[in-house]
Amino acid sequence: MLTTGVTLSYLIAxxxxxxxxxxLARFDHSLGFDWEHFLEITNSEPRASGLLAWAYRTTGWVTQLAVVWAGVASNGERLAELLALLGLCTVGLCACMFLFPAAGAFSYFDPASQLFSNYGTRDQMWTFGHTFNMLRDGALSVIELSSLDGIVSFPSFHTILGILGIYAARDVRWLLAFILPINVIMxxxxxxxxxxxxxxxxAGGGLSLGAIMFVRSQKERPAPSPVFLQCSL
Incomplete structure (x- = not known):
């Protein structure tokens, strides 16, 4: 499912x-958000930048933890719900990427290196940029399924995974206490x-919350009454 979504994102790019x-930058500005200033502020405190960088790297294994738990809980019902949510969000993500293709704030603002010095080098930031640019200029024409990169900027797939992970752990106190702070920071x-x-x-938050509401509405719908066909002999 996710491989199909990533492949489709390559074709869109x-x-x-x-x-x-x-x-997107004008929209941020209308909300009073300055991306470059936010980058500078978080970078100015090494402990804050270190925590943010660490939390961002946890996305994969925290998501795997949520999936594994969903697989062993509720006789698979929670896993089916989580997979349905991931499927819906993947479809919505590709649709949004097609309507609002974007390279991301790092590419758009091209910040000076001192603004992210505590996060890493330029090669370590916006890591999918090389693949994204090669797809757009035609230099990359073959998709290697064994080495796909996440190249979607709008909406944020990390945000989707973060919210779905929290939702999957919503009624297990110990798991929620572990996943919630990590995913919020992420x-x-x-x-x-x-x-x-x-x-x-x-957009990632809105898409994931919309998917959750849709799946819950389908679960809460009453089951159709069985129809019995009577045949006279």
Whole structure:
């Protein structure tokens, strides 16, 4: 499912559609959010930048923890719910990427190196940029399924995974106490570490919450009454 979504994102990026980063940056500005200033502030405190960078790297194994727990709880019902949510969000993510293609805030603002010196080198920031640019200029024409990169900027897939992980652990106190703070910090980290606009994060949050409400509404619908066909002999 996720491999299919990532492959589709590659094809969308290869379409070389006009980028919408200027629109997303203006939206952030209308909310009073200055991405470069936020990057500078978080970078100025080494402990804060270290925590954000660490939390961003936890996304994979924290998500795997949520999936494993869902698989062993509720006789698989929670796992089916989580997979349905991931499927819906993946479809929505690709649709949003097609409508609002973006390279991300790091590419758009191209910040000076001193603004992210405590996060890493330029090569370590916006790590999917090389693949993204090669797809757009046609230099990359073969998709290697064994080495796919996440190249979606709008909406933020890390934000989606963070919210779905919290939702999956919602009624298990010990698991929620572990996942909630890590994923909240990780979602914040998507902006300075992942190079996302605030708009990317808000869109990822809206998409995941919308998927949750839709799946819950389907679960709460009454089951249809069985129809018995009577045949007279």
């Amino acid at each position: 290869a379409a070389d559609l006009p980028l919408m980063d200027s629109l 979602i914040v980290a998507t902006m300075p570490v992942g190079g996302h606009h605030l708009a990317d994060v808000l």
